[in-house]
Amino acid sequence: MIKITNLSKSYGETKALDNLSLEIKEGSIFGLLGVNGAGKTTLLSILNGLVVQDGGDVKVFGLDMKRHKKEIKALSSIIPQHLAFYENLSVKENLDFFAKIQNATKEHYDKALEVNSLQTVLNQKASTLSGGQKRRLNISIGLLNNPKVIYFDEPTVGIDPKSRNEILDTIKGYKKLGVTVVYTSHYMNEIEKICDEVAIISHGRLVEQNSIENLTTNRNSDAVSVEVAYAENLKTLGVELTTETTIATKESELFSTLELLKKNNVFVKRINYGSSDLEKRFLEITGGDDV
Amino acid sequence: MFRAMIKKEFLLVFRDKHALLALFVMPAVFILIMSVAMRDQFTSKNIEFSLYANDMDKSQASERFIANLKADEKLRLQEKEEGAQFVLSVPKNYSKEPASQITINVKESIKSDQLEVFKSMLLARLLGEKFEAKQSLFTVEYDNSSKIPNSTQQSVPAWIVFGMFFIIIPMSTIYVNERKQNTLARLNSMNVSVFAMSVSKSVPYLVVNQIQVFIMLGVGMFLVPLFDTPALEINGSFMALGGISLALSFAAIGVSSLIAVSASSSEQATTIGGILNILLGAIGGVMVPKFIMPESMRTLAEFSPMSWGLDGFMDIFLKSADLNMILGDASKLVAFGLVSLALSMLILRIRINRGL
Numbered sequence: 001m002i003k004i005t006n007l008s009k010s011y012g013e014t015k016a017l018d019n020l021s022l023e024i025k026e027g028s029i030f031g032l033l034g035v036n037g038a039g040k041t042t043l044l045s046i047l048n049g050l051v052v053q054d055g056g057d058v059k060v061f062g063l064d065m066k067r068h069k070k071e072i073k074a075l076s077s078i079i080p081q082h083l084a085f086y087e088n089l090s091v092k093e094n095l096d097f098f099a100k101i102q103n104a105t106k107e108h109y110d111k112a113l114e115v116n117s118l119q120t121v122l123n124q125k126a127s128t129l130s131g132g133q134k135r136r137l138n139i140s141i142g143l144l145n146n147p148k149v150i151y152f153d154e155p156t157v158g159i160d161p162k163s164r165n166e167i168l169d170t171i172k173g174y175k176k177l178g179v180t181v182v183y184t185s186h187y188m189n190e191i192e193k194i195c196d197e198v199a200i201i202s203h204g205r206l207v208e209q210n211s212i213e214n215l216t217t218n219r220n221s222d223a224v225s226v227e228v229a230y231a232e233n234l235k236t237l238g239v240e241l242t243t244e245t246t247i248a249t250k251e252s253e254l255f256s257t258l259e260l261l262k263k264n265n266v267f268v269k270r271i272n273y274g275s276s277d278l279e280k281r282f283l284e285i286t287g288g289d290d291v
Numbered sequence: 292m293f294r295a296m297i298k299k300e301f302l303l304v305f306r307d308k309h310a311l312l313a314l315f316v317m318p319a320v321f322i323l324i325m326s327v328a329m330r331d332q333f334t335s336k337n338i339e340f341s342l343y344a345n346d347m348d349k350s351q352a353s354e355r356f357i358a359n360l361k362a363d364e365k366l367r368l369q370e371k372e373e374g375a376q377f378v379l380s381v382p383k384n385y386s387k388e389p390a391s392q393i394t395i396n397v398k399e400s401i402k403s404d405q406l407e408v409f410k411s412m413l414l415a416r417l418l419g420e421k422f423e424a425k426q427s428l429f430t431v432e433y434d435n436s437s438k439i440p441n442s443t444q445q446s447v448p449a450w451i452v453f454g455m456f457f458i459i460i461p462m463s464t465i466y467v468n469e470r471k472q473n474t475l476a477r478l479n480s481m482n483v484s485v486f487a488m489s490v491s492k493s494v495p496y497l498v499v500n501q502i503q504v505f506i507m508l509g510v511g512m513f514l515v516p517l518f519d520t521p522a523l524e525i526n527g528s529f530m531a532l533g534g535i536s537l538a539l540s541f542a543a544i545g546v547s548s549l550i551a552v553s554a555s556s557s558e559q560a561t562t563i564g565g566i567l568n569i570l571l572g573a574i575g576g577v578m579v580p581k582f583i584m585p586e587s588m589r590t591l592a593e594f595s596p597m598s599w600g601l602d603g604f605m606d607i608f609l610k611s612a613d614l615n616m617i618l619g620d621a622s623k624l625v626a627f628g629l630v631s632l633a634l635s636m637l638i639l640r641i642r643i644n645r646g647l
Contacts, residue, residue: 100295
C-alpha cells in the first residue's frame, strides 16, 4: 500500500502540492486525474524519490520515503511521458543497458520483452521505431527491475488507437501479476477502462478519491467524440452530432466514422476518447479547466 | 553498472558523426593548414631576400662589397631591378668616404621586422668586410628556455589542446538530450547516483581525447612533412606526453561537464562552449603564439587552462621535458578539472532535485 499524508511541495511562490493525503491499495490500478499544473507530475516525482517533499510523509509498502528512498526506488518504476531511452541505440542495446544498471535477471528481461512484443525489432535502432513501438520500449525498460509498483505518466500520448489499446491491455495484465499501477492520463476513457480507483487533484489538493463505479453512472467507456473542421454536408452524413463540429461515436465504430469523413473530405481536428460521464464529473469538480 | 554506463556512452559518442568530425577532422585539418601556412614565419632558415645592387661608384671597394653580398646564400642578387624586393644604391664616393650612405629602396610591401633583418644582414656583411672576417661574424646559440618553436611544433600542440576542449559538443548534446528526455531522471529513479553518472561519462571522453592526441601527433610527424614543412619531433619523454595529455583531458572534461549540465539546450551549450573555447584558445596561445604576445597578454594567458596544456606540450617538444618538468602545468590542469567536475556534479544534483 502507498500512503501519502499531508504532502506539500512548493517551487518558489508556487504551491505544487498542498497538504495532499491519499491512499493507494496494493495490487490496484489507480488513476490520477488533474488539470495541467495540478501537481500530478510533482506527486509522481516524489513517489519515485526524484524530488524531495517540503513536508508530509510518503510510505510505500510500509517503507518511509525519507529513510528508505533507495529501497523504495528498487521496488518501483516510472514510465515517463517522454520517451526516456536512447534514440541512437538499438532496442537491444537500450534494454541491455537499463537491465545491467539495475541487475535485472534474464527472466525479467525476457518478460519485459515478451509482454511488450519487442522481439521482432530487437536490433532496430530506437529512432526508427513506430510511435507505438517506442512507447512499448519505454514501458519495457520500466519493467526490467520487476517492480511492485509502476507509475505511468501519460504513456499513450501521440500513438494510434490500435497500439493504445494494446498498451492498455498490457497494463491491465499487470494487475493479475499483483503489481500496483498508478496511472495518469488525459484520456478519460482510458482511466475508466483500466482503473479501479481515481483521485482527482486540483491546485495541489485532493478534491476527490473514489472508485470508478462511484464516480461514474451510466458507464459508457467506449464513447469517442470526433472533432472536425466545419463542413456544410456534415448533417447529411448520418452521424450523431453533439455540437456543430463534434461527432459522437463509439470506439468500435471509429474506423468506419473516420472512413466516412475521409470519403466526404471532412478534415478531422481531434479525437477525444472517453465517457462523457467521468468527464462531466471531472469538469464539475475542477471547474471546467482543460485536462 | 559502471561498465554498462561507460559502454553506453562510448556507443553514443562514436555514433555522433558530427561530433567525430569536430573532434578528429577539424584539429587535423587545422594542424596541416597552419603548419604549412606559417612555415616561413617560424623558420629563419627560409628567410631569403632578392635584391638588385646599383653600383654608382664602380670602385674596387664597391665591387668587393657587392661580391660579398653575393656570397650570402640568403641574399639573392639579381641582374635586373625588376622583381627585386630591394634596390641597393652604392653612392659614387663609396670608396673615398666609407661612411657615405647606402640607399635601400624597398620595392614591394614588406614587414618592418623583415626590413630590420635585411638591414642586419647588410650590416654584418659590411662589418665582416671591415674586419676581413673569413666566416660569419655571429653564431647563434639558443638557451633551452628561450627556444622558439617551428610552425609544426607550434601548430600540433595548439590544435591538440583546442580540439580536446571540443568534447563539449558531444558531451553537451548527450547530457541535454538525456535531461530533456528524462533519461537522467529515469537513471536516478534506478538508484544511479550523480557521481556514477558523471564519472561514467568522463571515462569515454578521456579515451576520445587520447585518441585525438595520438592522431594529431601522427599528422604532425607523418602528414605535415609531405608538404615541405618540418616534421614534429618528440624530444621529451613519452611518460610526460601521456601525463600532460591526461591532465589536459581532465580539464577539458571538467569544463565540458560544467557547461553541459548548466545549459538548458544543446544549442546553448555548444554556443557557450564554442565561444569559451575560442576565448581560452585566443588568450592561451593557440591562435597567436605566446612568444610573440606582449607582456600583458602573456600574463593574461596564464589564466587559460589551454595555455597550461600548451606549455606542457611545448616543454616536451622543445625542451626534452620529463615528467617532473610538466608536473606544475599538469597539476594546475588536474585541479581545474576536479573543481569543474565537482561543480558540475553539484549543479546536476540540484537540477535533479528540482525535477531537472
